[in-house]
Amino acid sequence: MAPASSPPRAFALSDKVKDEVHKQDVWTVFSPASGYVPEDSINLGQGFMNWAPPEYIQEAAKKSIEAIETNHYSIPKGRIRLRQAISKHYCEWISISFGLSSPSFKRTINPDTEIVVTSGANEGIYAFELAFLRDGDEVILFEPFFDQYICNTTFNGGVPVYVPLHPPAHSKHTSVKASEWKIDFDEVRAAITPKTKAIFVNTPHNPIGKVFDTEELLKIGKIAEEFNLIILADEVYDALVFNKEHIRIAALGNLWERTITIGSAGKSFSATGWRVGWAIGPQHLVQPTLAATTRIVFCTNSPLQEAVAVGLEKAPEHKFFEQQTAEYLERRKVFTAALDKVGLPYTMPDGSYFVLVDNSSIQIPDDFVIPDIVNQGRPRDWIVSWFIVQTAGVVCIPPSDFYSPKHIPIGEQFSRFAFCKDIDTIRAAGERLLALKPYIKK
């Protein structure tokens, strides 16, 4: 006879995860898969492309799957071919990118000690924080932030400390440049305490599209040196910079010694589901990050590491990055022209594939029904973004989820659109957005 069994009592959740489990965040609500958004919506919400990586990279992936060795574990720091390709890419490609020069960045990157391959950029950031944060250590985050930064920090005992980027005052009325969003460096200094351990710089920036200039990066670097902070440079959109030079903070002055730079094959090669990324920096930052990543995933999937290596190796002969940037520029042009036609001001991005649209002029009619899932005391951008989705059938994201509660008033005048979709889809989205015109009151 089977022993008597009783159903388990509820299992208590860890303090770290308990608030995450039933969270109705932007990704849950503003997704065509959620059931809340009309099925035939055009999804410019979450930032993933509607095309696959180039054929020669896919071929390399298929070949790797067919081979024996590449179906098995790799060493935790990543496959040598990929690390060598990353080293070459960062040392050479960036200094000749698009005819622009980065003359200060002359050093070589040791593929054995200064690079670790990670399971996407996000896991690299998590591993870095696991390696370096002690309970109560503070991490300075500029707002709006990539939302994973928060749990990456708190799950590892850290405390996020927020400093907002400020849009220019006229952004409510006219389109502005991403470079007009500014850091108040007095606010940065005021945020630093004896517990501050690290400062994150995301350039090109999600969702503003700001590409930080040398002066700004040097100011951040100076503060990092003064207070002995580690700089985490999240540069996952470094291959998507428009008519500007992408400056690597690690390449300025002596900042290499205190900077870990994060990259993503997902963003660079339109392979967000492949989960291949990397962290680059001096041995004293990379080796502890490697120790942490070894305990999290042991290693990143082997076949796709090989395919990404091929992507980096062959990029110059295919002029891959130059062509990709030209295509994104065209998408940016078509999408922002559509916004001009609709009459909504926006921040023109210098990099990444996001556009922040100022939604302050949209007036929602009194009889518009807002469901509870959106209306539970949420900030204004949730309601307006929801109205946009329902009225135009184009999904966008309310960026207040990328702000601490104190600074939500800065972000809630915007809705974020991702233009990493083919040009026909972007055109179609632009046409649909014209449905907003009657609700725009100047």
Ligand SMILES: Cc1ncc(COP(=O)(O)O)c(C=O)c1O
């Ligand atoms: C700023 C930023 N950092 C990191 C990531 C994560 O990249 P990955 O998909 O390689 O983990 C993203 C993805 O959206 C991002 O926007």
